Amino acid sequence: MDKTKKRRSEGLEVDRRGALECMIWAGTGVLWALSGGVPKSVGLLGEALAAEASGFTFLQISDSHIGFNKPANPDALGTLREAIAKVKAVKSKPAFMIHTGDITHLSKPDEFDSAAQLIGESGLNVHYVPGEHDFIDEGLGKLYLERYGKGTKGQGWYSFDDHGVHFIGLNNVVDLKAGGLGRLGSDQLAWLADDLKGKANSTPIVVFAHIPLWTVYADWGWGTDDGLQALDMLKRFGSVTVLNGHIHQIVQKVEGNMTFHTARSTAFPQPAPGTAPAPGPMTVPAEQLRSMLGITSVDVRFGNKPLAVTDTTLAG
Amino acid sequence: MQDNKDDSILWKAYPRVRCSRQLCATACDGSFDPPVLTMKAGTTVTWVNNDDIPHLVSEKDGKFRSSALDTGDKFSQTFSTAGTVEYFCAIHPHMTGKIVVEP
Numbered sequence: 450m451d452k453t454k455k456r457r458s459e460g461l462e463v464d465r466r467g468a469l470e471c472m473i474w475a476g477t478g479v480l481w482a483l484s485g486g487v488p489k490s491v492g493l494l495g496e497a498l499a500a501e502a503s504g505f506t507f508l509q510i511s512d513s514h515i516g517f518n519k520p521a522n523p524d525a526l527g528t529l530r531e532a533i534a535k536v537k538a539v540k541s542k543p544a545f546m547i548h549t550g551d552i553t554h555l556s557k558p559d560e561f562d563s564a565a566q567l568i569g570e571s572g573l574n575v576h577y578v579p580g581e582h583d584f585i586d587e588g589l590g591k592l593y594l595e596r597y598g599k600g601t602k603g604q605g606w607y608s609f610d611d612h613g614v615h616f617i618g619l620n621n622v623v624d625l626k627a628g629g630l631g632r633l634g635s636d637q638l639a640w641l642a643d644d645l646k647g648k649a650n651s652t653p654i655v656v657f658a659h660i661p662l663w664t665v666y667a668d669w670g671w672g673t674d675d676g677l678q679a680l681d682m683l684k685r686f687g688s689v690t691v692l693n694g695h696i697h698q699i700v701q702k703v704e705g706n707m708t709f710h711t712a713r714s715t716a717f718p719q720p721a722p723g724t725a726p727a728p729g730p731m732t733v734p735a736e737q738l739r740s741m742l743g744i745t746s747v748d749v750r751f752g753n754k755p756l757a758v759t760d761t762t763l764a765g
Numbered sequence: 766m767q768d769n770k771d772d773s774i775l776w777k778a779y780p781r782v783r784c785s786r787q788l789c790a791t792a793c794d795g796s797f798d799p800p801v802l803t804m805k806a807g808t809t810v811t812w813v814n815n816d817d818i819p820h821l822v823s824e825k826d827g828k829f830r831s832s833a834l835d836t837g838d839k840f841s842q843t844f845s846t847a848g849t850v851e852y853f854c855a856i857h858p859h860m861t862g863k864i865v866v867e868p
Binding site: 519521554581582587628629667668730 | 819821823825857858859860
């Protein structure tokens with residue numbers, strides 16, 4: 450069929466065009482240490498992780514899209530299972546895991562069930578924030594909030610402290626506006642201001658939300674309209690780490706004391722910004738898929754040492 | 766099919782919910798196709814999701830709203846009053862479209 454041929458050839462064209470970018474993030478994983486605000490690669494994952502890990506690490510997984518079954522990855526549950534196997538294999542047991550949203554593809558109860566059962570096998574406590582795909586049931590987030598909203602504020606935002614680090618989980622996928630990007634809304638911003646009140650500037654902060662809080666690529670909706678208002682509130686802190694998902698690839702940026710990092714998906718890759726007509730699942734050769742999916746480990750060091758963010762692929 | 770009972774709008778004039786990344790021509794910009802649809806009052810519009818990710822059609826202020834539409838799913842709405850209707854995808858809000866309803 451003509452259409453099939455066309456689809457294939459265009460898919461390959463995108464692959465070639467994106468090949469160089471892919472090489473940046475496809476690999477066994479790199480341990481990033483931040484020194485004076487500048488990210489510095491200190492070695493490949495594996496030996497480095499074992500050598501560097503301190504007593505307190507946590508993991509990030511993202512965009513598992515349970516229910517997705519298109520050619521880009523007909524088995525999103527299978528690749529999540531592989532990711533959880535990687536999690537279980539981490540030598541020094543992480544304190545907990547965060548999931549930065551798009552747990553499900555269509556907010557269906559059985560998708561939530563499958564994801565929860567599989568992620569539960571990690572044996573770790575998991576802190577979730579929702580993606581837009583988790584808020585599209587008839588109740589517009591009712592199913593997500595019934596499952597993960599207990600003890601949270603508003604539409605599922607919350608904070609907690611662990612090992613002296615203040616963690617903040619935000620929801621920027623609710624009540625989105627026509628023509629806009631992700632959105633936190635005034636209620637959540639007011640809560641955040643209150644939550645940070647009285648926190649010493651020396652408190653390390655980790656903020657996590659689904660859609661990047663900074664603008665990665667506005668044309669594709671990869672940013673948060675009022676994200677800057679949240680980031681402004683965080684500027685006074687000496688160490689801020691912002692962890693997001695949504696774009697299914699690693700993008701990192703350092704600005705002052707803030708480090709921004711987006712995680713890979715466990716389900717399917719998306720094209721690099723501007724390298725395709727639109728965002729969406731990117732079909733790559735089957736043998737390449739697992740090098741573009743993965744999990745993220747964050748090693749919290751104490752004293753002056755900043756956080757080290759380590760990404761590992763499912764192929765690694 | 767139920768869709769054949771819809772008035773006036775030809776299949777080819779149905780707004781697609783974002784053209785598929787793989788199938789779109791070079792002019793494709795990841796938006797509703799067509800972005801502006803002009804039609805007579807009383808016409809039923811059907812959105813068809815030809816994309817490989819879900820979309821959700823919502824009037825700008827939520828006056829009408831589809832459920833989440835997966836690939837191949839359809840959503841129909843009849844417009845009986847003249848005027849301009851602005852809508853967007855509530856999952857990907859940068860996707861917007863307009864329907865101009867003529868008397």
